[in-house]
Amino acid sequence: MDKKILKIELVPDGCWYSNLRTLLSKGEWDYIKAAAKQRAGGKCSVCGKKTAHLDAHERWEYDEKKGVQKLADIIAVCKDCHSVIHIGRTYLKGDAERAENHYMKVNGATYAEFRAALKEANEKHVRRNKVSEWKLDISYLKRYLQEGKDDGNN
Numbered sequence: 001m002d003k004k005i006l007k008i009e010l011v012p013d014g015c016w017y018s019n020l021r022t023l024l025s026k027g028e029w030d031y032i033k034a035a036a037k038q039r040a041g042g043k044c045s046v047c048g049k050k051t052a053h054l055d056a057h058e059r060w061e062y063d064e065k066k067g068v069q070k071l072a073d074i075i076a077v078c079k080d081c082h083s084v085i086h087i088g089r090t091y092l093k094g095d096a097e098r099a100e101n102h103y104m105k106v107n108g109a110t111y112a113e114f115r116a117a118l119k120e121a122n123e124k125h126v127r128r129n130k131v132s133e134w135k136l137d138i139s140y141l142k143r144y145l146q147e148g149k150d151d152g153n154n
Contacts, residue, residue, distance in 0.1 A: 012128040040076035070137040149151035
């Protein structure tokens with residue numbers, strides 16, 4: 001069982017633009033983002049760092065046999081954890097060393113353990129890229145969108 005609390009989540013290439021910011025209205029996304037931040041109570045949901053600047057991060061599950069990308073959760077994370085979660089983008093932006101160090105600090109990991117986790121994430125990424133087309137399941141959002149309507153926010 002993987003005991004690491006901060007994980008690398010490489011999104012399959014075919015799913016790069018399947019994110020809530022592009023699928024929902026600005027009002028719906030703002031409501032969902034605010035709910036995740038409120039649940040976090042001003043702390044990163046992964047490392048626990050107290051910060052006023054939290055990002056909303058979409059956690060996805062992938063059923064490779066059925067080709068389904070399913071929204072599992074939306075959590076609030078600090079910029080440092082978000083840079084690790086999306087390490088591929090972080091490498092492209094040239095800020096890899098900071099992200100690597102944050103991964104090791106949060107997980108109590110060595111550099112070799114970080115590299116092993118990165119290798120495993122890359123292997124999943126390669127395997128998931130073999131799925132020709134992903135179906136999107138965002139049924140997780142039903143409760144948020146209903147809450148927003150009940151509160152008069154939509």
